[in-house]
Amino acid sequence: MSMAGVMVLLLxxxxxxxxxxxxxxxFELTLHKPxxxxxxxxxxxxxxxxCWTVTRFNGELLGLKIWSTGTLQKPRMxxxxxxxxxxxxxxxxxITRMVKRALKAEEDLTEFYRLSRRxxxxxxxxxxxxxxxxxxxPELFPALILAVTLQxxxxxxxxxxxxxxxxxxxxxxxxxxxxxxxxxxxxxxxAKSVKELQTKAKLGYRAGNLVAIAEVLKxxxxxxxxxxxxxxxxxxxxxxxxxxxxxxxxELVMPRMGFxxxxxxxxxxHVLFYDKEPENPRDVIPALKKVAEQRWGRWRGYAFxxxxxxxxxxxxxxxxxxxxx
DNA sequence: GCGTCCAGGTCTACC
DNA sequence: GGTAGACCTGGACGC
Numbered sequence: 001m002s003m004a005g006v007m008v009l010l011l012x013x014x015x016x017x018x019x020x021x022x023x024x025x026x027f028e029l030t031l032h033k034p035x036x037x038x039x040x041x042x043x044x045x046x047x048x049x050x051c052w053t054v055t056r057f058n059g060e061l062l063g064l065k066i067w068s069t070g071t072l073q074k075p076r077m078x079x080x081x082x083x084x085x086x087x088x089x090x091x092x093x094x095i096t097r098m099v100k101r102a103l104k105a106e107e108d109l110t111e112f113y114r115l116s117r118r119x120x121x122x123x124x125x126x127x128x129x130x131x132x133x134x135x136x137x138p139e140l141f142p143a144l145i146l147a148v149t150l151q152x153x154x155x156x157x158x159x160x161x162x163x164x165x166x167x168x169x170x171x172x173x174x175x176x177x178x179x180x181x182x183x184x185x186x187x188x189x190x191a192k193s194v195k196e197l198q199t200k201a202k203l204g205y206r207a208g209n210l211v212a213i214a215e216v217l218k219x220x221x222x223x224x225x226x227x228x229x230x231x232x233x234x235x236x237x238x239x240x241x242x243x244x245x246x247x248x249x250x251e252l253v254m255p256r257m258g259f260x261x262x263x264x265x266x267x268x269x270h271v272l273f274y275d276k277e278p279e280n281p282r283d284v285i286p287a288l289k290k291v292a293e294q295r296w297g298r299w300r301g302y303a304f305x306x307x308x309x310x311x312x313x314x315x316x317x318x319x320x321x322x323x324x325x
Numbered sequence: 326g327c328g329t330c331c332a333g334g335t336c337t338a339c340c
Numbered sequence: 341g342g343t344a345g346a347c348c349t350g351g352a353c354g355c
Binding site for chain 3: 152153154156157160198202203204205206207
């Protein structure tokens with residue numbers, strides 16, 4: 001695919017930080033999840049225990065190189081930050097806070113593991129993925145792009161939409177010998193016409209929603225940082241005010257992830273709870289969410305991520321192939 | 326080839 | 341407060 005017209009931003013190392021995480025913390029499983037989901041951008045690279053990725057902070061593109069020198073029980077992480085211009089002390093603090101929070105470095109899983117010991121579904125998956133933490137979104141708009149493009153589309157088509165968005169409207173950064181693309185800003189998308197997003201990114205009816213979201217974010221909407229400061233339910237309510245963001249998308253995007261059941265995951269959890277596929281997956285979503293909340297409480301987001309990242313082994317244990325859904 | 330169907334939700338318009 | 345029906349359009353599938 002042609003890269004014509006896309007500027008590559010050269011980023012230089014500007015500072016680096018080191019920090020501990022609450023054990024057990026598996027750097028590899030957390031940042032390089034078995035199911036293959038990326039953390040910040042689809043182009044991010046994970047090689048030999050090192051992650052290169054890109055994010056945006058106060059409108060400026062940042063390259064991040066993150067690696068671990070610790071162990072599962074004594075985790076220590078390093079993050080080198082690359083930028084175009086110098087960053088001030090206040091910004092350094094903000095960037096550090098964002099990275100630590102998004103990597104869930106300070107999340108203590110003791111309680112989750114305790115409840116997992118007496119839970120038939122979780123007992124096996126926490127053993128398989130011991131030390132894996134969930135990750136948070138570094139930035140709000142990309143998370144919303146993901147949610148919108150996942151709606152009403154098979155994965156292949158969702159990936160196509162995301163790839164075209166990044167390709168035609170995104171930015172490119174080059175640092176530490178790596179070059180990768182990053183999501184467009186809300187400002188960029190707000191300036192495009194719905195028609196252009198439909199034809200170039202093949203967004204279909206989602207184009208109108210994405211432009212509307214971009215306009216609100218550009219003008220007056222809490223940042224991911226500000227959403228983190230809210231109660232989870234309050235943050236969710238705020239997200240639900242965006243056009244095209246419903247229950248599923250809000251729970252996927254909100255800080256301290258909820259239990260974002262879609263048709264695919266609803267089938268899986270229905271088999272796990274009731275030993276059979278639902279007749280109509282969309283109809284059982286509300287009831288499944290209630291069951292998950294009663295069973296796992298505030299750790300239901302962790303249960304969600306652990307289960308969906310361990311489908312092959314879990315399938316073998318229960319004798320049903322959950323990877324076929 | 327070509328036609329048909331419908332997807333890893335959300336909103337609106339009606340009850 | 342509950343629920344059909346519409347929504348874009350590219351793949352997947354049947355013929």
